[in-house]
Amino acid sequence: MHYALNLRTFFYSHYFYLGLRFAGGLIGVTLLTLQFADMTVAMTVCIGALCTALMDMPSPLRHKFNEMSASVLLCSAVTLLISLCAPYHWLLMFMLVAVSFAACMMVVYGRKSMPLQLATLFIMTMSMEHDMSVRESFIHTGLFTLGAVAYLAYAMGISWILRHRIKQQVLAEALFELAAYIDIKAHFYDTDKDLTEQFNQLIRHQSLLADRQQASRDLILRSHNNAKDAIVVQTHVCMLDLYELILSTHTDYAQLRAHLADSPVMKTLHDLAYKAARDIESVAYDVTRKKASYPEISYEPELDAIEAALAALQQRIDAGEPQQEALAVLRAQRNKIRAIIRMIGELHQASQKAYDTTPFWADADMGPFLSQQKYELRMILSHLRWDSPIFRFSLRVAMAITAGLGVAWLLPYAAHSYWIVLTIVIILKPSFSMTRQRRRDRIVGTVIGCVITALILKFLNYPAFILAALVLSTVAMPTFVYLRYRYAAIAVSVMILLQMYLLAPDNHHLIMERLIDTFIGALVATAFSFVLANWEYQSLPQLVRTVLEVNLRYMQASFDLLQGKGKDDFAYRIERKRLMDSLAALSSALVRMLDEPARKQRAVEDVNLFIVQNYLLVAHVAALRAILRRHTKELPVAQVNAMLGESHGQVVEVLTHALGAGNGEHAQVSQAGQASGDALMSAAALSAQDAPAAASALVPWSGWPLVQRRIRLLQADAVQIITHREAILRDIA
Structure with missing residues (x-):
């Protein structure tokens, strides 16, 4: 169980703090607005605060300000654009598809851009139902921006106060x-x-x-003063x-x-x-x-x-x-x-x-340890090509939204096209596995949320209780969105349905209509998850190559450290971090692939073993560091360094062969891998045979058997990396 789902730790986690901050900001902005305006104006201001709140995540203060400011500007621009286009149906349909495509292209900036993409698509769907004049559109956008800026100021103030916490x-x-x-x-x-x-x-x-x-x-490493x-x-x-x-x-x-x-x-x-x-x-x-x-x-x-x-x-x-x-x-x-x-x-x-x-x-420059985020237009332009997964995802979402709007228009009952579109953009994600998980959580969460709301309205329809349920669901939604999305889906369903009930208490079909719209949106999203899909096995060759390239640099830094060539372990820590990140990326791709249809899975066992073997190389290096630290007494530096240098050369040769083999045909891959593997296995066997003689000829030292054994294991596991890489390439081909 996740630590934050345990009551002992839940109330101390940053997830709970986020929920309180989120709810405090939204409710505070809404109540403050109600002192000067009616409920309609307050809801517009509240939605502006909500879109900005979606970007409220634990980040360095400067990054948080930049990210939330981008949300304010972008969402305000989308609100104005869609509101101006709303009276013209054909223009609105075109702009919805265009904005959806552009918002999805922002995924090129990485995981931190996902909330911004969602906020953009959310306000697009919320604005599409308003038929306003030009003047009303600007007033509406101004109120939205007011709420967004108010939450930005509030969140930055709270985050500054709690920055160490x-x-x-x-x-x-x-x-x-x-x-x-x-x-x-x-x-x-x-x-x-x-x-x-x-x-x-x-x-x-x-x-x-x-x-x-x-x-x-x-x-922690960006600012420590x-x-x-x-x-x-x-x-x-x-x-x-x-x-x-x-x-x-x-x-x-x-x-x-x-x-x-x-x-x-x-x-x-x-x-x-x-x-x-x-x-x-x-x-x-x-x-x-x-x-x-x-x-x-x-x-x-x-x-x-x-x-x-x-x-x-x-x-x-x-x-x-x-x-x-x-x-x-x-x-x-x-x-x-x-x-x-x-x-x-x-x-x-x-x-x-x-x-x-x-x-x-x-x-020291901490830059290599930190996530580097650059928001440059050329990154988006570089992905405007057919083989880009992000480009294909953007097209997929745009087509799904077009289909969702068409279905809503054709249905015999008064379907809410904005709810169908919102369901599509929430469910449809860049990878099939993410879409599948989000679809399941969205449907289950919506059903449970509708049932809870129906029970509240039937048996507990009192202003105080409805207000308490609204506050609780507002806290729960951001708290669980990164922990258990299903819980967040329940909370957001209760929150939105209760808000709609307060705005239109005479709509007796409110819950059933939203439930049907959710199923329609989920069906459309599911159908389009197979359109222009990017399957995880297609990315495996590049991910495997990246691991090998980073592992080569890691081995160089590791043996430099073991041989005492550097003044500290700073370079080693950088390369270790990069290797672990590349292995984590490959592991994530493997896990996502296991959620895809069986016919789209490739080389599952060999990818898994390839990851394990690379982890073992890291483990061998860590063990060698521990051995050398533990046996420093009378350490024969020259002789140990000579042995480490020879081992380093052999491991680098194997990894280089594995990298070079990927440039040729698969038959050549097999031959090159087998040749280098046989060579290293022979070298490892020879090392094992000569170890006792070498140890007796060198300066007596208690660490010789441990170092020699660890080096033999390091060499043998390096050979296995070639074997599994060959199998991965063959299976994908």
Whole structure:
């Protein structure tokens, strides 16, 4: 369950704060307007505030102002344009289609433009029913703009006051998702759980975790000027370091199951992971409550049990049993878990003390860590081509709206074309899977909302209760729109139907008419979701190539760091972040593809394994960092660097072959991949054979076996990347 759906944390989450801010602004603007005008004017002002409120999301203050200002200007322009065209039916139909197409093209600017697209289409549908003169159109637009500007000023003021609080809440959300990530990893120690299925769950959650970590970066690293900001910066950095340590455990599960499947120590490892997740949750919970966090969980019983298991394995080895591999794997896991526990302790400490300055890289450019957003016209123009998914989506929406208007005009009963169009624009999304999910939630939410409204009007039709229901639904709608859209659909249905009832209390068919219109809009949207569709498998080759390109840069930065070539790990952190983002994008595409028709799914298993293998490379690098940190005593720097340099060269050769192979025919892909794979496998095997001799010839050092084993695994997993890339290309072809 999502952390914000738990009552213990719900009222501290930024989702609930957003709902309160949203409702306070809308209700406040409406009530203030009612002091000077009638209900019709107040509703116009309220809709202006509502369109601006759709852009009210956790963002840096400057970004929030720019985004909400864009909404004010664009929605005001659309309101005026549609109002002026409304008296001329043919012109109105043309402008509705044109505005729909232009609004959908804004999706090229990324996820943050989606609320702006929705606000534009929403006000377009709300304005299409008004038959006004030119003078009335300008007055109507002025009232709309007044409400939009009023909410902009209100939201910016509240956000400035709560700017540090919002940082805490977004950071806490990233910590809660990290705890959920560890909960999934805990099941890797449960031998009753299928290992492949657990990997699948982990990969799906990875996309969400990457998104939450990026939201935390964007808020926290853009402006950190005082001691309170320094606390959240330090906590954020500790969270990322902890995440890397958790990644380093990713490579040992299969070996643990192979050697210790029947041992009670597996249950102990599961319990340790579960406790670690709860410990991180306690930090997140204290961060949301603006409190310093202190450790309350003891790991000693489980750690003592692991030490006892290690001692028992050593006794078996002394007795002549071949348990050396099991001992090495369990010992390595013990060391990683101890490092994770220590880092969780540092996470607690980071929340406890105020810092004079932000404990981050001095004078470093944070730009590479942050989401870069450029709103340039040439980005839209570059997508005005037939093979652009955004262009095809825009055409799809424009055609669906045209069809929806035609259906409304042909129906024998007085259909509300604006409601049909609104349903279409809410349901129809750029990807088939998003459309499918939104359609299901919209229909179910609307039905439930209609039933609730009918019950209120029949049994609880009192002004005070209707007002309370309006306030509650107004708070619930923005609160759940990013958590559970179905709940938001219920709330918005209740809110709009009650508002319509207050404006037209004599319409006894209000609920049934809107319900029928919703089903018509959903049917049209479903039909057009197959028109000019872009299936996820079509984007897989480019996404896979991007992962390989970023992985090459990541490997270079990683081995530079391992060999001590840089003054700090800043470049490594940048490339790690980029690799995790590219893997999250590929994971998201895979998850969306699984929601598409079976005949449109390609290479599902190989894409999944390709993602896993790339994660394993990250895990091997993290493990190598941990090993080198743990065995710094008498470290033979020259010899270790030579081994790392040779391994780096081999891995880079494989990844380069994989990238180069994509430029030829699929037969050539297979030959190149097989050749490079065979070469590296031979090199890895030779390394394994020569390892004991090399170790004895070099300076004695306790870390040699661990480093050599990790490098062999790194090389072997790099080879598997080629194999799965070949299979993906063949299946798509």
